[in-house]
Amino acid sequence: xxxTPAPPDVTGTLARFVxxxxxxxxxxxxxxxxxxxxLNWLGCALGGCRDEAVCTALDAMRDFAGPSQATLLxxxxxxxxxxxxxxxxxxxxxxxxDDTHLRTVIHPTVPVASALLALxxxxxxxxxxxxxxxxxxxxxxxxxxxAVSPAQFDEGWHVTSTCGVFGAxxxxxxxxxxxxxxxxxxxxxxxxxxxxxxxxxGSMGKSFNMGHAARDGLAAALLAARGFxxxxxxxxxxxxxxxxxxxxxxxxxxxxxxxxxxELSQVAYKPYPCGIVAHPVIDACIELRxxxxxxxxNAAGNAAFDAGPVARIELKVHPLVITMMSNAQPATGLQAKxxxxxxxxxxxxxxxxxxxxxxxxxxxxxxxxxxxxxxALQADAGIAKEAVEATLQMAxxxxxxxxxxxxxxxxxxxxxxxxxxxxxxxxxxGVLPAPGAVDALxxxxxxxxDAPDVGRLARMSSPTGE
Amino acid sequence: xxxTPAPPDVTGTLARFVxxxxxxxxxxxxxxxxxxxxLNWLGCALGGCRDEAVCTALDAMRDFAGPSQATLLxxxxxxxxxxxxxxxxxxxxxxxxDDTHLRTVIHPTVPVASALLALxxxxxxxxxxxxxxxxxxxxxxxxxxxAVSPAQFDEGWHVTSTCGVFGAxxxxxxxxxxxxxxxxxxxxxxxxxxxxxxxxxGSMGKSFNMGHAARDGLAAALLAARGFxxxxxxxxxxxxxxxxxxxxxxxxxxxxxxxxxxELSQVAYKPYPCGIVAHPVIDACIELRxxxxxxxxNAAGNAAFDAGPVARIELKVHPLVITMMSNAQPATGLQAKxxxxxxxxxxxxxxxxxxxxxxxxxxxxxxxxxxxxxxALQADAGIAKEAVEATLQMAxxxxxxxxxxxxxxxxxxxxxxxxxxxxxxxxxxGVLPAPGAVDALxxxxxxxxDAPDVGRLARMSSPTGE
Numbered sequence: 042x043x044x045t046p047a048p049p050d051v052t053g054t055l056a057r058f059v060x061x062x063x064x065x066x067x068x069x070x071x072x073x074x075x076x077x078x079x080l081n082w083l084g085c086a087l088g089g090c091r092d093e094a095v096c097t098a099l100d101a102m103r104d105f106a107g108p109s110q111a112t113l114l115x116x117x118x119x120x121x122x123x124x125x126x127x128x129x130x131x132x133x134x135x136x137x138x139d140d141t142h143l144r145t146v147i148h149p150t151v152p153v154a155s156a157l158l159a160l161x162x163x164x165x166x167x168x169x170x171x172x173x174x175x176x177x178x179x180x181x182x183x184x185x186x187x188a189v190s191p192a193q194f195d196e197g198w199h200v201t202s203t204c205g206v207f208g209a210x211x212x213x214x215x216x217x218x219x220x221x222x223x224x225x226x227x228x229x230x231x232x233x234x235x236x237x238x239x240x241x242x243g244s245m246g247k248s249f250n251m252g253h254a255a256r257d258g259l260a261a262a263l264l265a266a267r268g269f270x271x272x273x274x275x276x277x278x279x280x281x282x283x284x285x286x287x288x289x290x291x292x293x294x295x296x297x298x299x300x301x302x303x304e305l306s307q308v309a310y311k312p313y314p315c316g317i318v319a320h321p322v323i324d325a326c327i328e329l330r331x332x333x334x335x336x337x338x339n340a341a342g343n344a345a346f347d348a349g350p351v352a353r354i355e356l357k358v359h360p361l362v363i364t365m366m367s368n369a370q371p372a373t374g375l376q377a378k379x380x381x382x383x384x385x386x387x388x389x390x391x392x393x394x395x396x397x398x399x400x401x402x403x404x405x406x407x408x409x410x411x412x413x414x415x416x417a418l419q420a421d422a423g424i425a426k427e428a429v430e431a432t433l434q435m436a437x438x439x440x441x442x443x444x445x446x447x448x449x450x451x452x453x454x455x456x457x458x459x460x461x462x463x464x465x466x467x468x469x470x471g472v473l474p475a476p477g478a479v480d481a482l483x484x485x486x487x488x489x490x491d492a493p494d495v496g497r498l499a500r501m502s503s504p505t506g507e
Numbered sequence: 508x509x510x511t512p513a514p515p516d517v518t519g520t521l522a523r524f525v526x527x528x529x530x531x532x533x534x535x536x537x538x539x540x541x542x543x544x545x546l547n548w549l550g551c552a553l554g555g556c557r558d559e560a561v562c563t564a565l566d567a568m569r570d571f572a573g574p575s576q577a578t579l580l581x582x583x584x585x586x587x588x589x590x591x592x593x594x595x596x597x598x599x600x601x602x603x604x605d606d607t608h609l610r611t612v613i614h615p616t617v618p619v620a621s622a623l624l625a626l627x628x629x630x631x632x633x634x635x636x637x638x639x640x641x642x643x644x645x646x647x648x649x650x651x652x653x654a655v656s657p658a659q660f661d662e663g664w665h666v667t668s669t670c671g672v673f674g675a676x677x678x679x680x681x682x683x684x685x686x687x688x689x690x691x692x693x694x695x696x697x698x699x700x701x702x703x704x705x706x707x708x709g710s711m712g713k714s715f716n717m718g719h720a721a722r723d724g725l726a727a728a729l730l731a732a733r734g735f736x737x738x739x740x741x742x743x744x745x746x747x748x749x750x751x752x753x754x755x756x757x758x759x760x761x762x763x764x765x766x767x768x769x770e771l772s773q774v775a776y777k778p779y780p781c782g783i784v785a786h787p788v789i790d791a792c793i794e795l796r797x798x799x800x801x802x803x804x805n806a807a808g809n810a811a812f813d814a815g816p817v818a819r820i821e822l823k824v825h826p827l828v829i830t831m832m833s834n835a836q837p838a839t840g841l842q843a844k845x846x847x848x849x850x851x852x853x854x855x856x857x858x859x860x861x862x863x864x865x866x867x868x869x870x871x872x873x874x875x876x877x878x879x880x881x882x883a884l885q886a887d888a889g890i891a892k893e894a895v896e897a898t899l900q901m902a903x904x905x906x907x908x909x910x911x912x913x914x915x916x917x918x919x920x921x922x923x924x925x926x927x928x929x930x931x932x933x934x935x936x937g938v939l940p941a942p943g944a945v946d947a948l949x950x951x952x953x954x955x956x957d958a959p960d961v962g963r964l965a966r967m968s969s970p971t972g973e
Contacts, residue, residue: 094735101733102726105587107571121571197746199699226710233665233712234719236702240747244692244736246699253700253723260568260719267567269560270710270841280663281706375736 048277048292056224059211064173074305075176080486081310082150086133088468090115094245095132110163115472117503125159126259130252138314145186152205153178155255157212162499168492178212183304187294192287202237202250209258217266229271230261232282243376312450313394318362319381320448325431326388328443348412350436357430360420374399382416514743514758522690525677530639540771541642546931546952547776548616552599554934556581560711561598576629581938583969591625592725596718604780611652618671619644621721623678628965634958644678649770653760658753668703668716675724683732695737696727698748709842778916779860784828785847786914791897792854794909814878816902823896826886840865848882
């Protein structure tokens with residue numbers, strides 16, 4: 042009844058790929074990137090684990106929770122693996138400090154690792170099996186993302202959630218040893234739970250999207266493992282995931298060079314804890330601040346910065362910056378995550394944008410508020426996503442200009458291992474006060490594929506020690 | 508930046524409606540319809556509670572489950588309320604014997620009651636508070652469905668799941684006593700979990716869609732109750748639920764005559780346990796069988812029917828029948844749910860289509876298989892959804908014709924209370940062997956708003972008694 046050619050067997054091919062993959066076929070560079078992704082994710086989870094969103098969700102779910110199977114990272118408490126996936130997913134995203142698969146803007150590790158580590162700790166698994174499943178989950182997640190990007194993101198879906206559920210299902214299904222048939226069902230059960238909208242951004246719902254993707258992907262794998270059927274072509278079917286979420290999916294993309302090209306090689310790590318689209322702006326403002334300080338003969342880069350003479354901060358940005366982060370006067374830390382004006386003001390005032398830039402206190406700080414009001418955003422389709430043209434118009438009529446072509450933390454200017462570990466340390470040190478605890482956890486993450494039991498990674502994140 | 512007029516405040520208005528509603532404002536006819544919906548749903552849950560899908564999902568979730576808070580209907584076992592919502596949602600849909608909100612083709616009670624009864628049993632609630640919340644949940648669910656119908660259904664979304672999560676959130680939020688602010692967050696957290704695709708139909712994933720909608724709606728309410736924020740305009744926002752799921756939502760529909768017109772008045776109950784679009788076909792085949800038996804001078808309507816002389820069964824149907832139920836030769840009971848040919852053959856052979864028509868045995872029965880192969884479906888946009896033109900071409904060149912204008916169980920030809928209770932009894936009697944148990948449960952459902960503790964309804968569904 043349908044004259045269009047049959048779509049490629051995306052679901053079945055990905056399922057077979059995950060079922061048949063061998064650890065030795067994962068290139069050393071990809072294994073190392075997986076360790077980097079793990080360290081970055083773990084740091085984000087530790088930094089976010091005491092956030093109000095995590096505490097509130099735990100309060101809500103505690104009465105309904107099952108046995109103590111998996112650790113709430115950085116908190117020491119244990120809970121059933123389904124709830125651990127949910128809560129660690131919220132915790133590891135709440136700071137907006139994720140890794141990013143640049144083609145899709147998916148933050149790949151959060152939903153996959155949150156589900157997988159909870160399951161692995163519960164069932165017992167070696168670090169190598171864990172890392173292998175993590176690589177495969179991220180691969181499936183980002184490849185499915187490739188089929189629906191950029192349209193899905195542009196329309197307002199929260200792609201890390203809609204695609205993350207597949208990654209979590211694939212990774213957990215692999216760890217459970219599912220055959221290709223059951224992995225296909227797991228992907229189908231993921232497809233029929235795929236959800237997450239950006240209309241909740243600016244609320245705790247944003248990070249909840251990561252949590253439910255992790256929880257639902259784990260559930261999909263657990264159900265399929267028991268023989269719960271879930272369709273076999275749910276990604277590519279005429280009324281399946283890809284065609285429902287975007288009008289013209291690219292169904293060849295998920296299978297392109299499968300097993301030879303790895304999506305983890307396209308992952309970058311954020312130097313600033315907010316939407317990646319605003320990172321060029323932050324770089325530019327930090328550079329402009331340094332230049333201004335130098336111009337005023339103040340040699341020390343960290344010296345007090347006088348924002349008074351700055352009349353106007355003009356930012357020519359890619360249109361996506363406006364779509365994603367145009368809140369001009371945020372009222373809360375969560376809202377400030379969506380405010381390019383806020384991060385520009387903080388970068389200019391303080392020369393850095395850390396986790397403390399998104400506290401309610403910082404958002405209502407009079408100096409920040411005043412400077413924020415002088416930011417003028419201008420969309421320019423001629424500016425690349427990685428770039429910005431920033432101009433400070435001074436009260437005396439002079440101006441200072443900076444063009445950033447590619448932001449720090451992009452694939453062209455990546456955080457190296459040392460910078461990534463430093464990011465981890467800053468996030469972890471507030472949570473792990475015991476001498477050597479941060480060192481030990483970082484060392485374990487860097488050598489995770491030698492660990493006989495990956496659950497130790499979770500337990501060592503406890504503030505009171507393992 | 509956007510010249511389009513602001514959309515109506517759908518989320519906030521529905522939240523206030525649910526928060527402010529008073530029991531006395533619910534018309535008696537709607538209260539009675541809610542009791543009918545409850546009885547029908549309970550019967551479906553009892554009939555489906557031992558299905559392989561329920562057993563498999565329970566196997567998968569048991570290790571992760573929390574305290575014994577709520578009853579698995581018809582099974583006596585107890586589990587945490589989140590999992591009870593999931594599993595009772597699967598059980599009460601698996602037979603495809605639901606109620607139907609005809610404008611949207613939503614089966615409204617399944618996700619709402621599955622979540623609500625689990626919560627109500629856990630927290631303790633009167634029957635009147637339960638029934639009130641059930642009415643409000645169904646109202647919200649179907650009104651949101653009105654905004655996205657028929658496009659959402661036509662494109663392949665499983666509308667009972669995508670809209671059911673809102674109904675479950677609203678009902679549970681009401682029972683938890685949430686104010687309008689928190690109800691709006693609950694609706695936002697529902698919106699960002701809204702999911703369910705029809706590509707899983709023909710697998711256990713279909714009924715899983717009901718289960719996860721119930722579970723996720725309950726989670727949304729529980730989270731919002733603790734202060735977990737979830738946006739305030741997630742239904743009508745530019746990048747919100749309605750516009751993401753369909754291109755041109757009708758955002759006025761959810762608020763049309765709110766509080767004076769009730770969606771429960773538009774709900775019908777299935778006389779046959781399969782997709783409602785095939786019900787006119789079943790009616791026609793049952794009538795044709797009776798006519799043929801009479802024509803061959805066989806006075807008893809239940810006499811053996813000889814299908815041999817039937818050369819061809821021609822069915823002119825609404826195009827939706829082809830879209831939804833065109834599987835010509837199903838291999839399993841679940842696949843047969845999507846086969847108009849199968850239900851036509853069974854109706855003609857046996858004069859009835861009950862739960863036993865969807866066993867694997869019936870699907871592979873040689874008599875059924877042979878007759879199924881003679882069914883010819885023809886889409887005709889001139890045929891109404893409630894109608895069919897059916898013609899039996901006989902081997903001797905004669906033919907018999909029936910036109911069904913409106914199927915049994917439609918709003919025009921509804922099941923009355925007696926027929927609905929009989930449907931309940933048939934479904935319940937296999938599960939509740941104790942003398943008087945079915946009577947007592949039916950009586951409690953009919954008078955539920957007088958019950959001090961609605962949890963008794965769940966506990967009385969146990970095969971070993973309360």
